[in-house]
Amino acid sequence: MSKVNFKPNEDRILVEPAAAEEKTASGIFIPDTAKEKPQEGVVVAVGEGTSEKPVTVKVGDKVLYGKYSGTEISLQGGEYLIMRNSDVFGTL
Numbered sequence: 001m002s003k004v005n006f007k008p009n010e011d012r013i014l015v016e017p018a019a020a021e022e023k024t025a026s027g028i029f030i031p032d033t034a035k036e037k038p039q040e041g042v043v044v045a046v047g048e049g050t051s052e053k054p055v056t057v058k059v060g061d062k063v064l065y066g067k068y069s070g071t072e073i074s075l076q077g078g079e080y081l082i083m084r085n086s087d088v089f090g091t092l
Helices: none
Strands: 012-017 040-046 062-065 071-075 078-084 088-091
Antiparallel strands (some): 040 062
């Protein structure tokens, strides 16, 4: 997990996506063009939340989110997703 100097606003969270799978369970290597976007990652930073929308995850939680959730950003040399707390399906 990376240390990032970033504080999301309100109910947003910053997630470091897991690496895409390099090969299948049976050992077949997946080419770059066929790799799927990961749907899990680790929470790196969380906002304060609001009284109507409290943040339910904490830094270090491994979370599962939708395939098209969040906005991809480059921050301090790393690739991250910033998304709303409500985009998270659950904690692993």
